[in-house]
Amino acid sequence: MSALSNQEVPNNSTAMAPTFLLVGMPGLTTAPSWWTAPLITVYLLSALGNATILYIIALEPTLHRPMYFFLFLLSVSDVGLATSLMPTLLGLALADAHAVPASACLLQMFFVHFFSVMESSVLLVMAIDRALAICHPLRYPALLTRGVISKIGLAIAFRCLSLHLPLPFLLANMPYCHPQVLTHSYCLHPDVARLACPGSWCSIYSLCVVLSAMGLDPLLIFVSYGLIVRILQGMGSSEDRWKAGQTCAAHLSAVFLFYVPMILLALINRLKLPIPQPVHTLLSYVHFLLPPLINPIIYSVKMKEIREKILKRLQPRKVDCAQRG
Numbered sequence: 001m002s003a004l005s006n007q008e009v010p011n012n013s014t015a016m017a018p019t020f021l022l023v024g025m026p027g028l029t030t031a032p033s034w035w036t037a038p039l040i041t042v043y044l045l046s047a048l049g050n051a052t053i054l055y056i057i058a059l060e061p062t063l064h065r066p067m068y069f070f071l072f073l074l075s076v077s078d079v080g081l082a083t084s085l086m087p088t089l090l091g092l093a094l095a096d097a098h099a100v101p102a103s104a105c106l107l108q109m110f111f112v113h114f115f116s117v118m119e120s121s122v123l124l125v126m127a128i129d130r131a132l133a134i135c136h137p138l139r140y141p142a143l144l145t146r147g148v149i150s151k152i153g154l155a156i157a158f159r160c161l162s163l164h165l166p167l168p169f170l171l172a173n174m175p176y177c178h179p180q181v182l183t184h185s186y187c188l189h190p191d192v193a194r195l196a197c198p199g200s201w202c203s204i205y206s207l208c209v210v211l212s213a214m215g216l217d218p219l220l221i222f223v224s225y226g227l228i229v230r231i232l233q234g235m236g237s238s239e240d241r242w243k244a245g246q247t248c249a250a251h252l253s254a255v256f257l258f259y260v261p262m263i264l265l266a267l268i269n270r271l272k273l274p275i276p277q278p279v280h281t282l283l284s285y286v287h288f289l290l291p292p293l294i295n296p297i298i299y300s301v302k303m304k305e306i307r308e309k310i311l312k313r314l315q316p317r318k319v320d321c322a323q324r325g
Helices: 032-059 066-095 102-135 146-164 166-172 189-193 200-233 238-271 277-302 304-324
Strands: 019-022 099-101
Touching: 019 102, 032 066, 032 277, 032 304, 066 102, 066 146, 066 277, 066 304, 099 102, 102 146, 102 166, 102 189, 102 200, 102 238, 102 277, 146 200, 166 189, 166 200, 189 200, 200 238, 238 277, 277 304
Parallel strands: none
Antiparallel strands: 019 099
């Protein structure tokens, strides 16, 4: 199709069709049941791990501190992200349902991106929290009061809504020049937007969303950790450096797990690299499904207080089982 001006719309454009078609897992369209068990297992383990983190933080008064409140929000975003993907993934896996109503597709798109931006925002706030705790330990309690933390939580919610609430309505009213066949097993904004007729607002809005969230956040995170590294180098006690480093290691692991696949996907899309579709799809699954599965394990292993509280909660059950035996 030839290049169009900002106002031109092709004569063969149409309104959004009532359904979208999902490709599903490449190479497995004839045997969708093959990946049903691993998919459900990953989701259940993700839900169990994050539910454990949420349960421990909610019930332990000693964990009602800024760092653990942000970890609580991270688990909420992980559960929300994994749950948002499941309807179409399970539909494909269990019933080979490639057609999805346009309204359901746009709703899924909103929630997937809402929780993605929420996760990115929480990871940024957690990095700033660690920078404040390490660089200004004496002022830290005064800087992050309960009132400030509540405002941060509201700001994260407002940011997610303001960035992605307009998208479903804008896309629903765009003319479409391509068949509504998506390249993933779920509905994503770039995937839906590429089917619409070329227009300046769509590309500009998408670029603003990417730069304001997924572009700015990792940059600020690594600036925060640059400050942390500089302070850690000046610490006299190796024990203090080790304790601070352990907390930062858990967070950095979550940061890399979330951003590296996303950055690779963005580079592939923007540079139009000749990457096979199965590789592209695999990166997408890693970006969306792996952090909710791995984050609870990382924080349970790396953060001593979380690990101890989980073991404390499990201990009475072990004793009861031993007594019954």
